[in-house]
Amino acid sequence: MIRKWIFILLIIVLAGCEKSKFITSDETQTFHENKGQVIEFWHTYSDKESRILEQEMIPAFERKFPTIKVIPVRKPFNNGLKNTLIARAFSNRGPDVVRMKMEWVPDFYQNDLLFPLNHFPDFQKVLNTLNSKTMWAGFHQNKYYSLPMDLYVQVAIFNQKLLKRAGYSRPPHTMEETLDLARQEHYRIGLGGLNIWRTMPFIYGLGGSLTDDKFRMATGYLNGEATVRAVEKLLSLYEDGLIDRMVGEEGGDNWEGVKSGNVLITGEGPWFYNIWNGKELHRALNSTISVPFPHDKGPSSLLDGENLVIMKGSKHKEAAWVFLKWMTSKEAQLMMSKAGIFPTNLEAADSLNFKQNSYNLPYQEALDFTFQRPSVENWDEMDEVYTIYMNKIFQGEISVKEGLTKAAEEIDHFLADSDSE
Numbered sequence: 001m002i003r004k005w006i007f008i009l010l011i012i013v014l015a016g017c018e019k020s021k022f023i024t025s026d027e028t029q030t031f032h033e034n035k036g037q038v039i040e041f042w043h044t045y046s047d048k049e050s051r052i053l054e055q056e057m058i059p060a061f062e063r064k065f066p067t068i069k070v071i072p073v074r075k076p077f078n079n080g081l082k083n084t085l086i087a088r089a090f091s092n093r094g095p096d097v098v099r100m101k102m103e104w105v106p107d108f109y110q111n112d113l114l115f116p117l118n119h120f121p122d123f124q125k126v127l128n129t130l131n132s133k134t135m136w137a138g139f140h141q142n143k144y145y146s147l148p149m150d151l152y153v154q155v156a157i158f159n160q161k162l163l164k165r166a167g168y169s170r171p172p173h174t175m176e177e178t179l180d181l182a183r184q185e186h187y188r189i190g191l192g193g194l195n196i197w198r199t200m201p202f203i204y205g206l207g208g209s210l211t212d213d214k215f216r217m218a219t220g221y222l223n224g225e226a227t228v229r230a231v232e233k234l235l236s237l238y239e240d241g242l243i244d245r246m247v248g249e250e251g252g253d254n255w256e257g258v259k260s261g262n263v264l265i266t267g268e269g270p271w272f273y274n275i276w277n278g279k280e281l282h283r284a285l286n287s288t289i290s291v292p293f294p295h296d297k298g299p300s301s302l303l304d305g306e307n308l309v310i311m312k313g314s315k316h317k318e319a320a321w322v323f324l325k326w327m328t329s330k331e332a333q334l335m336m337s338k339a340g341i342f343p344t345n346l347e348a349a350d351s352l353n354f355k356q357n358s359y360n361l362p363y364q365e366a367l368d369f370t371f372q373r374p375s376v377e378n379w380d381e382m383d384e385v386y387t388i389y390m391n392k393i394f395q396g397e398i399s400v401k402e403g404l405t406k407a408a409e410e411i412d413h414f415l416a417d418s419d420s421e
Contacts, residue, residue: 004364037319038069039096042085044077044306049339056335068319071387075109079380082107091114092313098304098322099149102137103379108309109138109145110377115310116143118339120321122272130328131344133367136375137307147328148344150336151305153366154201154267159258162187163289169267175294176207179233182242182264189243190254190266191234194390196383199234200371201267202294206230209298211387215376216415222386223401231393240395248391258285260289267293267301273359274340285359294368299371305344332346342367378414385410 013346045053049070054172058070073095075081081368082104088114097207107294108114117123123144127135130148138146158171166185172178182189192198200210200278207229211218221227237243244251255272257263274285293300326332333343334351342363343349373379389407398406416419 001309006290011157018345031204036067036069037316038071039316039320040051040071040073041097042075042095043099044075046082046339048232049336049341050074052336052339056325057332060331061323061334064326064405065322067198068322077101084115086111089311092314094311096311096314096316097323098309098311100146100309102134102148102303102305102307102355103373104166105137105146105200105309106140106375106377106379107360109140109143109177113312114138114145115314116145116270117147117226117310117321117324118144122325123350126325126328129330129347130194131346131349133303133370133372134307134344136372138309139375146307146309147324149306149327150307150333150341151303151343151344151367152269153295153363153370154197154269154301155290155302155366156201156265157268157272158260158289158291159187159263160259160287160289161260162264171291171294174296175202177224178236178265178294179206183237183240185264186242187264188257188262189234189237190258190263191243191247191251192254192266192268193250193387194248194394195305195387196269197302199390200233200353201229201372202369203230204298204300205326205350206233207298210371211409211411219405220408222411223404226402228404231390231404235394235400258261259284269304270342270360270363271340272342289361290362292362292369295369300369301366301371303367303372309326310357356397378417382411382414384416 043050043053045342054072057373059070062069081269085100086108088109097332105114117138126147127144131151134148135144136149137203138144156171161172162185163169166181168181172181179189191202197375205210206226206229208230209221211221211226234243238247244254245250252264254263255268257264263414273281276284308324310317310324314320328345330345330351333348334346337343337348337352340360342360349364352364376382386407389398389403393400393403
């Protein structure tokens with residue numbers, strides 16, 4: 001705990017050295033003089049998403065709420081952004097609204113940096129319009145600190161040509177069969193890294209697990225017999241050259257490999273398809289088959305996404321709340337869905353035209369079989385520990401059982417720390 005506060009003090013000092021972004025345009029000054037409210041919104045949207053935000057969503061919002069002006073500030077996604085946000089929040093110099101990764105939210109509310117949204121009288125009404133699976137990240141001690149803005153999962157993307165060559169018209173029904181087919185035909189497995197996001201769909205599909213159902217303990221689960229057996233199977237494929245030798249550094253070009261090479265299966269989010277247009281999209285659709293990751297009774301992949309929060313230091317909380325409500329409305333979320341982002345608004349999700357973009361359907365189906373991250377502080381640190389030991393295992397520095405046992409013990413400490421706060 002002492003090291004944690006030393007770290008926070010350090011990033012406050014570093015952030016103090018950063019050049020601030022001042023909003024000083026004549027338009028904004030005039031807006032203030034007319035008693036309008038200006039809110040600053042930090043986000044990490046892509047180029048395509050930013051165009052929709054700035055050219056469609058914010059203008060539509062400001063037409064509907066002419067006394068509120070939104071200043072969007074695009075930031076690169078990295079841990080430096082997280083540290084800057086924490087530092088600015090401690091010194092009350094942060095933005096009003098932030099779109100942040102789900103797993104970041106507990107770090108912020110544990111440090112009392114977010115404003116609880118159920119302070120607003122119409123919060124429950126807004127809550128009822130959103131996908132209940134996505135609310136866990138911002139819930140702490142009977143308070144809600146975030147609204148889910150969008151969500152995504154991975155699906156299994158198969159190489160159609162390789163399946164056909166092996167006599168399959170559809171992907172195998174189980175992960176065991178999939179990996180056995182790869183070994184039999186000397187196809188490659190497009191494992192794109194050794195972190196939790198990349199590996200757990202394969203491990204879950206083989207019967208393994210990360211923690212118990214309540215996310216209170218990793219020992220006995222991450223190093224349990226089923227998980228050890230699952231990682232041993234992946235390791236065996238790696239040792240036989242059927243998983244890229246650079247898997248610890250995100251592997252080779254699995255995207256091209258699953259479309260035209262010797263990669264049988266890879267896992268990826270909806271951006272695998274929605275970043276393409278024209279001929280490239282046509283090629284991706286005609287060379288691959290996407291389905292929810294093969295699984296038995298457990299989850300198939302990790303639920304991820306972005307949440308909207310109001311920073312505790314905001315001087316315009318009511319205006320920020322109006323903006324949050326509109327950003328999670330059907331109208332706004334359908335606008336952003338054009339970039340391939342799945343809405344959390346239930347009405348928006350129900351009205352999506354999957355016949356027009358059929359590649360979205362497997363992702364929608366996969367949402368019913370997701371593993372939801374525990375709402376704990378230090379998720380990034382847990383993932384880092386897991387990844388370090390998986391790298392040691394694949395590099396032959398430690399046995400599967402010993403590596404998973406050590407990882408489970410360290411993850412247990414993080415889980416215990418979260419329970420005590």
